[in-house]
Amino acid sequence: EPEVTQTPSHQVTQMGQEVILRCVPISNHLYFYWYRQILGQKVEFLVSFYNNEISEKSEIFDDQFSVERPDGSNFTLKIRSTKLEDSAMYFCASSGEGGETQYFGPGTRLLVL
Amino acid sequence: AQKVTQAQTEISVVEKEDVTLDCVYETRDTTYYLFWYKQPPSGELVFLIRRNSFDEQNEISGRYSWNFQKSTSSFNFTITASQVVDSAVYFCALSEFMNTGFQKLVFGTGTRLLVSP
Numbered sequence: 001e002p003e004v005t006q007t008p009s010h011q012v013t014q015m016g017q018e019v020i021l022r023c024v025p026i027s028n029h030l031y032f033y034w035y036r037q038i039l040g041q042k043v044e045f046l047v048s049f050y051n052n053e054i055s056e057k058s059e060i061f062d063d064q065f066s067v068e069r070p071d072g073s074n075f076t077l078k079i080r081s082t083k084l085e086d087s088a089m090y091f092c093a094s095s096g097e098g099g100e101t102q103y104f105g106p107g108t109r110l111l112v113l
Numbered sequence: 114a115q116k117v118t119q120a121q122t123e124i125s126v127v128e129k130e131d132v133t134l135d136c137v138y139e140t141r142d143t144t145y146y147l148f149w150y151k152q153p154p155s156g157e158l159v160f161l162i163r164r165n166s167f168d169e170q171n172e173i174s175g176r177y178s179w180n181f182q183k184s185t186s187s188f189n190f191t192i193t194a195s196q197v198v199d200s201a202v203y204f205c206a207l208s209e210f211m212n213t214g215f216q217k218l219v220f221g222t223g224t225r226l227l228v229s230p
Contacts, residue, residue: 042204100163
């Protein structure tokens with residue numbers, strides 16, 4: 001069964017460093033998303049991406065964040081200068097159509113020290 | 114704005130008991146989707162069900178069943194004969210269509226279910 005994959009599963013970084021979180025969405029999906037979950041809290045929308053551009057972003061997704069689809073399979077989230085409060089689980093998701101079910105990857109647990 | 118409320122923070126049951134997880138939502142959209150996701154201790158989000166706002170039929174899948182009531186804006190989830198493997202955090206989510214026409218998911222705060230042997 002097709003699934004969304006994410007790498008790395010865990011990442012530890014120093015405050016101020018850049019991190020890139022990688023995702024491989026389900027191959028025939030066209031809509032891509034990033035969400036984050038601060039430990040013990042609910043899952044929050046960050047950004048949606050379609051047709052090689054951001055379609056929507058939340059107030060959390062400030063200038064420190066960027067997304068890219070560098071090739072036909074990968075979808076990345078970059079945090080330019082990490083802050084302590086960026087520590088969270090980051091989930092990638094994809095869907096076939098805009099209104100269809102979003103399938104989530106296993107997440108990347110980011111810890112900023 | 115859309116909102117999802119899961120009032121039960123944590124529920125503890127003994128194996129084989131039935132348990133119902135509550136979900137109440139608020140939306141201004143006439144067409145929307147409701148979802149349940151399971152988050153086991155390993156952390157991933159596992160899709161369980163998607164329900165269209167026009168379809169109020171209850172659904173059963175094995176030990177799982179869902180009761181969608183538009184009149185009370187609720188989408189409750191029942192596990193029959195619970196098992197230890199059901200222990201997880203369960204999230205109810207609601208689609209929110211944005212100005213661009215794209216949708217995002219709005220999640221509730223989750224209900225942690227502990228099933229003991």
